[in-house]
Amino acid sequence: MTADGAPKRTVSEARAAAVLNAGVDGAGAWQSVFVDDGKNTIASQLVERLREAIVSGQLEAGAKINLDRAREIFAVSLSPLREALARLIPDGLVIFEDNRGYRVAPVSVTDLREITRLREEFETLALRQATSVAPPEWEGDVMRALHRLNTAERNPADPATLERWEALHREFHLTLLAGCQMPLLLGFCRTLLNLNDRYRRSFLVRTSGDRNVSVEHSEIAQGAVARDADFACERLREHIHRTGSNLAAHLSDRIAP
Amino acid sequence: MTADGAPKRTVSEARAAAVLNAGVDGAGAWQSVFVDDGKNTIASQLVERLREAIVSGQLEAGAKINLDRAREIFAVSLSPLREALARLIPDGLVIFEDNRGYRVAPVSVTDLREITRLREEFETLALRQATSVAPPEWEGDVMRALHRLNTAERNPADPATLERWEALHREFHLTLLAGCQMPLLLGFCRTLLNLNDRYRRSFLVRTSGDRNVSVEHSEIAQGAVARDADFACERLREHIHRTGSNLAAHLSDRIAP
DNA sequence: TTATCAAAAATAATCGATGATTTGTCAATC
DNA sequence: GATTGACAAATCATCGATTATTTTTGATAA
Known part of the structure; x- marks a missing residue:
C-alpha cells in the first residue's frame, strides 16, 4: 500500500464527477470501486477509476482532460496520471495527441x-x-x-x-x-x-x-x-x-x- | 523539437542494442528509424524506437526491462520512458506488473x-x-x-x-x-x-x-x-x-x- | 471591422530527487 | 543442511519543480 492510504481518495472521488463535467449529473456510484484487489500502485488504481468514470459516462465523451485539474481532483501527481491515461488508449477509451494532451474518446x-x-x-x-x-x-x-x-x-x-x-x-x-x-x-x-x-x-x-x-x-x-x-x-x-x-x-x- | 536536438540520440542508439541484450548480436539497423515525422515528444519517439527494438528482436523476448539502465541507454528521463512502455502494452509487445516493472513480451x-x-x-x-x-x-x-x-x-x-x-x-x-x-x-x-x-x-x-x-x-x-x-x-x-x-x-x- | 503579430497565460512534457517495494544476502536457529 | 528473519542493495513508483509548447489575449495596422 501507499503511505497515505485509501480514505483521501474516496473523498476526492466525489468531487471528481462534480468538477470534471461540471454539474451535469450529480449521483456518483464511485465508492464501490475501491477494493484494492491486488492493484497496488496509484497508477493502476487510477486506471480503474478513470475507466469507470468514462464507461459510466461521468466523463463526457470527447471532452478534453485537463491534466492539472485532473491531477488535483484525483489527488495524484502527474506521473501516475499520465501513465494511467496512456494505458487506457489501447482500450479505445482515451485518445492522445502530442503536445495536445488526452481526451475522452468521442462517441458516434x-x-x-x-x-x-x-x-x-x-x-x-x-x-x-x-x-x-x-x-x-x-x-x-x-x-x-x-x-x-x-x-x-x-x-x-x-x-x-x-x-x-x-x-x-x-x-x-x-x-x-x-x-x-x-x-x-x-x-x-x-x-x-x-x-x-x-x-x-x-x-x-x-x-x-x-x-x-x-x-x-x-x-x-x-x-x-x-x-x-x-x-x-x-x-x-x-x-x-x-x-x-x-x-x-x-x-x-x-x-x- | 526538443532543445538538444537529434544527434545525441543517434549516438546512444548504437549503445542500446549492445548493452540491453549484452553482446548477443552486434549489427543494429537502428539509424534508419529517426525521421521525426511529426512525432514531436520524446515519449512518442521512444515508442517507435522501442517498438522497432522489440519487433526486430534486438530486445530479447521475455527479458526484463531495467528502467535505470534503459533510461541511461536511451538518454531520456524516467517519465517518457515509462509512458512509452505503457503505450506498448496494448500492442502486446510489453507486459507489466505492479511493482515488478516491464518486460518484453515472451514468444511461444x-x-x-x-x-x-x-x-x-x-x-x-x-x-x-x-x-x-x-x-x-x-x-x-x-x-x-x-x-x-x-x-x-x-x-x-x-x-x-x-x-x-x-x-x-x-x-x-x-x-x-x-x-x-x-x-x-x-x-x-x-x-x-x-x-x-x-x-x-x-x-x-x-x-x-x-x-x-x-x-x-x-x-x-x-x-x-x-x-x-x-x-x-x-x-x-x-x-x-x-x-x-x-x-x-x-x-x-x-x-x- | 478584420487580420496579424507579439507578448502573456495556460497547458503539456520532462527532469532530478525522494519515497516505497521488492530482491538479494547472510547470519542465527532449528 | 535447510529455514527463517533482519538487514542492505537494487529497483520501481511518485512527487515537486523546471522547461517547452500551444493557446489566448490584446494591441496595431490595413
Missing part, C-alpha cells in the same frame, strides 16, 4: 455500428471455439454466471442495482468467451465489450419492451454448455445484434452520426 | 498459432469489406504498394534491404485492409501484423523454397482490385496460413512450445 453511431459488427464476429468465433475446447469446469462457470445475472435485481430507481447488473452482465459474457483459450481474441472481445458497455450505460435508459433479455441469455448459455455451437452462436449473434440496433436507435436521437 | 508457438488464426479471420473480414466499400483510389493504392514491394531488393547479406522489404510488406498488407473503413478492425489487424512481424523478423531466416511470395501477393492484389472478394480472401487466407506454418516450423526448433 458509426463507431457503435462497428463495435456491434465486430462483436458479432469475434464473440461468435470465441464461443464456437469454446464449445469445442473448453474444459468441463467451464460449463459450471457459465451456468453460475447466468444464474447470478438472472437473479440480480435491476431497479431503475436505484443506480447501485444497475451498476451491479452491468458488472454481472459483463461477467456473464466474458465467462462465456473465456473457454476459448485464446488470450489475444479474449483481449479484443474484452475491449469491444468495454466500448459497448459505455454506450449502453450512457445512452440506454432501459431495454425495449419486446425483449426478454433473461431468456436470451439463458438460451445462449444452454446452447453453450450443450456444446451446440451453431445454436449458441446464432443466439449470441442475435442478442448482440438486437442490443446494437436498440442502442443505435436511442443514440441517433441524441448525438451526431 | 501457441501464441504464434493464435496470431495466425486471428489474422486469417480478421484480415479476410477486412478485405471482404474493403472489396465492397473501398473507394476507387484504393485500387490504385493497392497496386502501387504491390509494385513497390515486388520491385524491392531482398538481399540476405544486406540487413538494410531486408528491413526495407519488411516495411513495404507491412505497408502492402495494411493498404489492402485500409479500404474496409473500419478503424477498430484496422487497429486489431495492425496489432496482429506487428506481433507477426516480430516472429518473422526474429525467427525466419528465409522463406521456404517452394513458395513464390511475389506471386501470392500479386494474386491477392488482383483479386482485390477486381472486387472479387471470394478469390482475394481465399488467396489471402492461404498466404497467411502458409506464412504461419512456415514460421511455426522454424520456431519449434528454437524455443519451448
Whole structure:
C-alpha cells in the first residue's frame, strides 16, 4: 500500500464527477470501486477509476482532460496520471495527441455500428471455439454466471442495482468467451465489450419492451454448455445484434452520426 | 523539437542494442528509424524506437526491462520512458506488473498459432469489406504498394534491404485492409501484423523454397482490385496460413512450445 | 471591422530527487 | 543442511519543480 492510504481518495472521488463535467449529473456510484484487489500502485488504481468514470459516462465523451485539474481532483501527481491515461488508449477509451494532451474518446453511431459488427464476429468465433475446447469446469462457470445475472435485481430507481447488473452482465459474457483459450481474441472481445458497455450505460435508459433479455441469455448459455455451437452462436449473434440496433436507435436521437 | 536536438540520440542508439541484450548480436539497423515525422515528444519517439527494438528482436523476448539502465541507454528521463512502455502494452509487445516493472513480451508457438488464426479471420473480414466499400483510389493504392514491394531488393547479406522489404510488406498488407473503413478492425489487424512481424523478423531466416511470395501477393492484389472478394480472401487466407506454418516450423526448433 | 503579430497565460512534457517495494544476502536457529 | 528473519542493495513508483509548447489575449495596422 501507499503511505497515505485509501480514505483521501474516496473523498476526492466525489468531487471528481462534480468538477470534471461540471454539474451535469450529480449521483456518483464511485465508492464501490475501491477494493484494492491486488492493484497496488496509484497508477493502476487510477486506471480503474478513470475507466469507470468514462464507461459510466461521468466523463463526457470527447471532452478534453485537463491534466492539472485532473491531477488535483484525483489527488495524484502527474506521473501516475499520465501513465494511467496512456494505458487506457489501447482500450479505445482515451485518445492522445502530442503536445495536445488526452481526451475522452468521442462517441458516434458509426463507431457503435462497428463495435456491434465486430462483436458479432469475434464473440461468435470465441464461443464456437469454446464449445469445442473448453474444459468441463467451464460449463459450471457459465451456468453460475447466468444464474447470478438472472437473479440480480435491476431497479431503475436505484443506480447501485444497475451498476451491479452491468458488472454481472459483463461477467456473464466474458465467462462465456473465456473457454476459448485464446488470450489475444479474449483481449479484443474484452475491449469491444468495454466500448459497448459505455454506450449502453450512457445512452440506454432501459431495454425495449419486446425483449426478454433473461431468456436470451439463458438460451445462449444452454446452447453453450450443450456444446451446440451453431445454436449458441446464432443466439449470441442475435442478442448482440438486437442490443446494437436498440442502442443505435436511442443514440441517433441524441448525438451526431 | 526538443532543445538538444537529434544527434545525441543517434549516438546512444548504437549503445542500446549492445548493452540491453549484452553482446548477443552486434549489427543494429537502428539509424534508419529517426525521421521525426511529426512525432514531436520524446515519449512518442521512444515508442517507435522501442517498438522497432522489440519487433526486430534486438530486445530479447521475455527479458526484463531495467528502467535505470534503459533510461541511461536511451538518454531520456524516467517519465517518457515509462509512458512509452505503457503505450506498448496494448500492442502486446510489453507486459507489466505492479511493482515488478516491464518486460518484453515472451514468444511461444501457441501464441504464434493464435496470431495466425486471428489474422486469417480478421484480415479476410477486412478485405471482404474493403472489396465492397473501398473507394476507387484504393485500387490504385493497392497496386502501387504491390509494385513497390515486388520491385524491392531482398538481399540476405544486406540487413538494410531486408528491413526495407519488411516495411513495404507491412505497408502492402495494411493498404489492402485500409479500404474496409473500419478503424477498430484496422487497429486489431495492425496489432496482429506487428506481433507477426516480430516472429518473422526474429525467427525466419528465409522463406521456404517452394513458395513464390511475389506471386501470392500479386494474386491477392488482383483479386482485390477486381472486387472479387471470394478469390482475394481465399488467396489471402492461404498466404497467411502458409506464412504461419512456415514460421511455426522454424520456431519449434528454437524455443519451448 | 478584420487580420496579424507579439507578448502573456495556460497547458503539456520532462527532469532530478525522494519515497516505497521488492530482491538479494547472510547470519542465527532449528 | 535447510529455514527463517533482519538487514542492505537494487529497483520501481511518485512527487515537486523546471522547461517547452500551444493557446489566448490584446494591441496595431490595413
